[in-house]
Amino acid sequence: MTKGRLEAFSDGVIAILITIMVLELKVPHGADWPTLWELKDKFLSYALSFVFLGIYWNNHHHLLQAVRHVDGRVLWANLHLLFWLSLVSFATGWMGENHFATRPVMLYGVILLLCGVAYYILAQVLVAVNGEDSHLARAIGKDIKGIISVVLYLIAVVLAFWLPVGSAVLYGAVAVMWLIPDRRIERGLKSPP
Template sequence: MNKSRLEAFSDGVIAIIITIMVIEMRIPHGENMLALMPVLPVFLSYVMSFIYVGIYWNNHHNMLHASGDINGAVLWANLHLLFWLSLFPFVTGWMGENRLAIAPTELYGAVLLMAAMAYFILQHTIIAAGAQVLRRAVGRDWKGKASPMLYIFGILSAQWSPTFSKAVYAAVALLWLVPDRRIEKTLMQSKD
């Protein structure tokens, strides 16, 4: 299969996920800046989720750029990732509406964890399909291995402090905001 179709489909799904997240935010009642205070937790949850979706979109694009053939296993692994990403609007809204509640914070972390695992599965499915450039680029992948551990820590810490848990989730996002040039470097080296 042509990987451009897979990328276009994934881009469309990710765009819809972002659209749903922003539509879920309610317009505050009132005309001054104080009217924004009740919706601030929802907005902050949206910002964090938007950053996460953006990170997945960017890394997904780079990963597909380094891939070779797309087979049925890759298609299913990609759908698996998109499933977990499609839950972001729900968990974002629930966590934002219940800012200091334990269960929404834990579920948010669980969806982050499952999306990370789905990305890992997709990455290794693409490598198994013959993407040697991606195999070299991924290397030890310390961020990919550390992130699930941090998500689990965040999920468990929600029992005693949902605020701390959210800080752990934000820290993982910040970790991934630092540009990861491994794939780009490996692609440039393979062209030489």
């Protein structure tokens, strides 16, 4: 399989996940603002998850643009990432439906944590396939943002016992951190690897 097919398949899965999430936003039965306001938790959980899926889609694209080769290990690592990403829509719905209650917020954080771990594994497998001297290996480096993300997810999952909204704020902080594009991979794509 070529990396183009792998990227196209992953793009399709992520697009379906976003579509499934938006379908969970049901039209309210009423035409006044208070009726619409009742959907705020569902919309906030959807918006947060949309941003996360967008970040994964964007970074996945950059990962694959920075490598020349994929193999069976990459395919399985990619499926592992897609598995955890596919659970985001479930946790999003549960969290929004239950107004950011403790257990749904905790589960959401655990799934985000496992998405992060799966992404890390995919990146490491891509480095192994393409070499320690590859552009991707140099660009990833020590992956400080990835480590900070995992630590914040762990803190947020524990914090959900006492302050679920605080956990959601930490999830949002991780998203904001990743919204700032990492130019290391893009810079290397402009010059021949």
